[in-house]
Structures are given as C-alpha cells and as structure tokens.
Amino acid sequence: MEHREVVVIGGGQAGLSVSWHLTARGIDHVVLERDTVAHEWRDGRWDNFTLVTPNWQCALPGYSYAGGDPDGFMTRAEVYDWVRGYADTFDPPVREHVEVSAVTQAPGGGFDIETTAGPLRCDQVVVAVGGYHIPTIPRFAEKLPPDIVALHSAEYRSAAALPDGAVLVVGTGQSGAQIAEDLHLEGRTVHLATGNAPRVARFYRGRDCVAWLHDMGHYDIPIQQQPGGLGKRENTNHYVTGRGGGRDIDLRRxxxxxxxxxxxxxxxxxxxxxxxxxxxxxxxxxxAVAEGIKNSIDAYIDRAGITAPTEARYRPVWRPEREPTSLDLAAAGISAVIWSVGFRTDYRWLRVGVFDGAGHPCHNRGVTGVAGLYFLGLPWLHTWGSGRFAAIARDAEYLGERIALGAMDIAAA
Known part of the structure; x- marks a missing residue:
C-alpha cells in the first residue's frame, strides 16, 4: 500500500493553500481531487456570477490578486483562472480525477484511504472539500406540476437556458437574490419567495462596506467571540452583488x-x-441589519476621527399592500422554479468519529479531537473569512504549523 505523510482531500483554493505550506516545509504529501483543480468555480456558478467581496481581499499563501481592478469583483471565469494560476506558481502534487470513497483510522495510527485509484495509508489527513455538498430541495418540491422545470441554484446557468415564461425563485440568500437579479435584468418575469437572509449595503460614506468592516477588524473576530458563538455557522450570508462594479440588492426596488x-x-x-x-x-x-452595519461604521468613523462624506440613510422605496399566501403557477405562467435554499453536508465517506448530532465536524480552527485529522475551507472555520478568500491563507498557515508539529511527534514516536 502506498504511504504518504499527509493526504489533502480537495483541490480547490483551500487544498492548494495547505499544499503550499506543506511544500514550503518539505512535508511529503499528495492532494486528491475528484475532478480538476478549482473546477467548482467553472462548473458550480452561473454565467454572470461575480464575487461579492472585492478583489483586493483575494489572497492565498504567497499569492495575491495583481490585476488592474482591485476594487472590482472577479467574474466566474476570472476566479477560475486566478486559482488555476495559483497552482501553476508552485506545482502542487495534485492527482486529478481521484475520488475518495472512505477514510478510516488505521490500526496502530494514521489513516487508511480508499480511492478510485487504489488505497493509500497516511499519517495525517486534511479535509478541504468545503461545506456545501448536497443541494437542499424541500420535500414538497415533488408536488410541482410535471411540466415545470425545477432546478437548484447550483444548476442554474442563465436565463436563456430556461424555458420561456415566468420564473419562481425560492430563497433570498446570496445565490437566490443574485439569481433573481440576473433573471430580472434579462427581462424575465420573476416571482421571489423571500427568506430570513440579511442584507448589507455595497457602499456607504464613500467606500465599500467590506473595506470599512475590514479596517474595523470585523473579519478577524474568532467565531467563539461572535454573538451566538458556534451557532454563527448556521447563519445565512448577507445578500449584495459585485455585478456592474458592485451595488446593493434592494428587493423593494x-x-x-x-x-x-x-x-x-x-x-x-x-x-x-x-x-x-x-x-x-x-x-x-x-x-435593519443593513442599517445596523451602517451604525457600526458611523461609530468607527467618529472614534477614529476619520474624515468621510456623509450620506442619507436608506428609505424603503416599496412596501407590500398585502401579503399574498398563494400563487397559481399555471395562471402566472411559471415555467421554471429555482430552489435556492442551501446545501447539506455529506461526510459519509469520512468514517471517523468527529461529528456532532447534525453531521457537522467538531473542531477548533480546523483541528479535530482525532490526532492528525484536520478541516480547512469551511464557513466560519475560525473567522468570517474562513470560507472565503479573505482568510484561507491565515487558516492554512495555522494548520501547516499544526501538521508540522504532528509530523515531529510521529517521527519521535
């Protein structure tokens, strides 16, 4: 059986980031990727997708955005090329088209890994497959009329790819709100079922709100110090868009x-x-959430004595005259329904006891209670930026140090 010191599962930006640190430390490892490097950016986003965080916040270990639009928002294709370009800078030991079917603890220590390319044994494992595995579809979706095309937001590509007619979008997290905007801009009749997602203004008092919050240290606060603690991992992301240079998503408008x-x-x-x-x-x-963020920015500007332009606060441009509780799909001409109600995790292949009752991995900054098993790239792994480009480099550096210490312990034993 082939033996490696470390196996990294997942060849996206998280897996590549920890590989960079392992390579720099001279630690023997291999990265297993079931498809191709960074394929999710190519295959898992719609055609008009853009990042919602500015390009200057995109940084991986030894590699930062160097394009000509630091305050802009990369498109799907640009992000894919950027991550692929990162892999070219240090030639990580990636094996593409290798899927992991089982990880178990090996007798005497380490881990046994079953893959489509054969078995491996290793001392330590990094799970870098993200936190969005299986699209969530509500059970009542099976009651939709059979002539309606139904798909998850992960399958949506463009308005042109849908049949003619009106579209019902269900959910207003980042994807749902942006897909509704995409369809709206393409001239489609859109019906949108809202959820409990908060929103944030794109710009306030002369700057991107992300820039203000970055300077305020908001993105460096560990999850344990956030209101609600670890429960923050279940929160829905604020909706906003980077499209057209960045703007608010105002459902009322x-x-x-x-x-x-x-x-x-x-x-x-x-x-x-x-x-x-x-x-x-x-x-x-x-x-209320958007205005609360503005309150925090105002307070920061006052504390720091910063000269910044003033700005009138948002006033609702529309209010519902009534609350409709039903929609006749045929009468409304609905030809397609897009479910944007999230994902659930799928770690059935990871047969190690590190999960809570809801199937989420238990860890502290990606370090589990099982020696040698780590997670990277999860939302709120440590801070807000852990599941984004903003803090993957920091999280990968931390795990790189822990893996190196683990390797020393194994060698000493």
Missing amino acids: FASEGMHLYGRMVDVDGGAAIFDPTLERSLDAAD
Whole structure:
C-alpha cells in the first residue's frame, strides 16, 4: 500500500493553500481531487456570477490578486483562472480525477484511504472539500406540476437556458437574490419567495462596506467571540452583488420595477405555491441589519476621527399592500422554479468519529479531537473569512504549523 505523510482531500483554493505550506516545509504529501483543480468555480456558478467581496481581499499563501481592478469583483471565469494560476506558481502534487470513497483510522495510527485509484495509508489527513455538498430541495418540491422545470441554484446557468415564461425563485440568500437579479435584468418575469437572509449595503460614506468592516477588524473576530458563538455557522450570508462594479440588492426596488415578492414558501398544493405571510417582516429585518452595519461604521468613523462624506440613510422605496399566501403557477405562467435554499453536508465517506448530532465536524480552527485529522475551507472555520478568500491563507498557515508539529511527534514516536 502506498504511504504518504499527509493526504489533502480537495483541490480547490483551500487544498492548494495547505499544499503550499506543506511544500514550503518539505512535508511529503499528495492532494486528491475528484475532478480538476478549482473546477467548482467553472462548473458550480452561473454565467454572470461575480464575487461579492472585492478583489483586493483575494489572497492565498504567497499569492495575491495583481490585476488592474482591485476594487472590482472577479467574474466566474476570472476566479477560475486566478486559482488555476495559483497552482501553476508552485506545482502542487495534485492527482486529478481521484475520488475518495472512505477514510478510516488505521490500526496502530494514521489513516487508511480508499480511492478510485487504489488505497493509500497516511499519517495525517486534511479535509478541504468545503461545506456545501448536497443541494437542499424541500420535500414538497415533488408536488410541482410535471411540466415545470425545477432546478437548484447550483444548476442554474442563465436565463436563456430556461424555458420561456415566468420564473419562481425560492430563497433570498446570496445565490437566490443574485439569481433573481440576473433573471430580472434579462427581462424575465420573476416571482421571489423571500427568506430570513440579511442584507448589507455595497457602499456607504464613500467606500465599500467590506473595506470599512475590514479596517474595523470585523473579519478577524474568532467565531467563539461572535454573538451566538458556534451557532454563527448556521447563519445565512448577507445578500449584495459585485455585478456592474458592485451595488446593493434592494428587493423593494425590484418589486417597484415589477418583480413579485412573497413570504417564505412552505408547500405546493393543487398547482399553487403556498407562502407564509412573512414578506414585510423579512424585508424589514434585512433592512435593519443593513442599517445596523451602517451604525457600526458611523461609530468607527467618529472614534477614529476619520474624515468621510456623509450620506442619507436608506428609505424603503416599496412596501407590500398585502401579503399574498398563494400563487397559481399555471395562471402566472411559471415555467421554471429555482430552489435556492442551501446545501447539506455529506461526510459519509469520512468514517471517523468527529461529528456532532447534525453531521457537522467538531473542531477548533480546523483541528479535530482525532490526532492528525484536520478541516480547512469551511464557513466560519475560525473567522468570517474562513470560507472565503479573505482568510484561507491565515487558516492554512495555522494548520501547516499544526501538521508540522504532528509530523515531529510521529517521527519521535
């Protein structure tokens, strides 16, 4: 059986980042990727996708964004090329098209790994496969009329790829809100079932809100010090867009332009979509979060004595006159439904006891209670930026140090 000191599972930006540190330390390792390096950026995003964090925040170990638009937002293709370019800078030992089917603890220490290319044994394992594995589809989706095309947000590519007609988008996290915007800009009639996602302004008082929050140290706060602690990992991301140089996503404005908004979708009954009357509450809550962030920025500007332009606060441009609780799909001409209600994890192949009752890995900064087993690239692994380009480099450096110490312990034993 082939033996490696470290096996990294996943060849995206997280797996490549820890590989960079292992390579720099001269630690024997291999990166196993079930498809090709960074393929999720090519295959798992829609055509008009852009990052929602500015390019200057994109940094991997030994590699930062060096393009001509640091305050802009890379497109899907640009991100894919950027990550692929990173791999070219240090030639990581990646084996593409190798899928892991099982990881178990080996007798006497280390791990046995079953793959489509044969078995391996290693001393330490880094799981860098992200936290979004299986698209979530509600059970009542099976009650949709058979002539309606239904797909998850991970499968959406463009308005042109959908059949003619109106589209129902379910969910207003980052993907749902941006897909609704994409369809709206393409002239499609959009019906949007809102959720409880918060929103954030793109710009405030002369700067991107991300820049203000970065300077405030907001993105460096460990999850244990966040309100709600580890429960923060379950929070929905704020919706905003990097499209067109970056702007707010204001669902109220969309409604004033003809988009149809509803509360939370809860069922399909007799060809009709059923909604809870939560629309106005959801819109108000999202606006309150955005305004609360502005309050924090105002306070920071005052404390630091920064000269910044003043800006009038947001005023709602639309309010629902009533709360619709049903939508006749045929009468509305709905030809497609896009489910944007999240993902669930799938670690069935990782047969090591490091999971809680909900199937989430238990760890501290990616270090588990099982010696030699680590996670990297998960949302809120340590801070807000852990699942984004903003803090992967820092998380990878931390794990690189821990893996090196683990290697020393193994050698001493």
